[in-house]
Amino acid sequence: MGNFKNAGRTWRQESLSVMATDFLVDADGKAVPYGVYDMTRNAGFVGIGVSHDTAEFAVNVIRAWWSQIGQQLYGDKQELLIQADSGGANGCRSWLWKWELQQFADETGLTLIVTHYPTSASKWNWIEHRLFGPITQNWAGQPLVNYETILKYIRATKTDSGLRCRAYLDKTYYPIGKKLTREQKESINLIPHQILPKWNYTIKPREK
DSSP states (O other): OOSBOOSSOOOOSSOOOOBSOOOGGGOSOOOEEEEEEETTTTEEEEEEESSOOOHHHHHHHHHHHIIIIIHHHHTTOSEEEEEEOSSGGGOTTOHHHHHHHHHHHHHHOOEEEEEEOOTTOGGGOHHIIIIIHHHHHHTTTOOOOSHHHHHHHHHTOOOTTOOEEEEEEEOOOOOSOOOOOHHHHHHSOEEEOSSSTTTEEEEOOOOO
16 A cells, blocks of 8 residues: 556546556555445455465455344344355365354354355355456556545446445454464354365354
């Protein structure tokens, strides 16, 4: 985040002067986006973190979506389908991701059906084309100089097909390098699916 070049064109009365390089040392901060895309409603929900892209941050965005939107729309449902990439904070190999999802399932009583797109198959992921694609087009040519600018352009993103977006800033610091104990891993109520069990599984709430 800073006064860096952002590819694209915008109509202005005067041109903007931006830095020719985008070195981290020149940045004014870090903006880490994580999004939820509701395929049924064609609606986006994006959390902007300020520290690191971690499993804890990713699940907190899902938690915020459920608290602010999902519960009101789908509160009568007992299952939630989460389709995620195969790498990064929500990677299929990440036990931290599964651990954080377990906490979310325990809190809400939801059964979480999780499917991962295979590696290098993100081009089939709807969130890339229907949410982050339009967001990127909307802020093309606009230097992302601060959090207010980033949030404004996300919230203003619309498409002819009806996409609308909400966004919020998460100022929590999420440390990296967390490890789970064997006991924590074994306590996750995870049921692998028969088809592609490494990518598809269900996490059920634990009995209290």
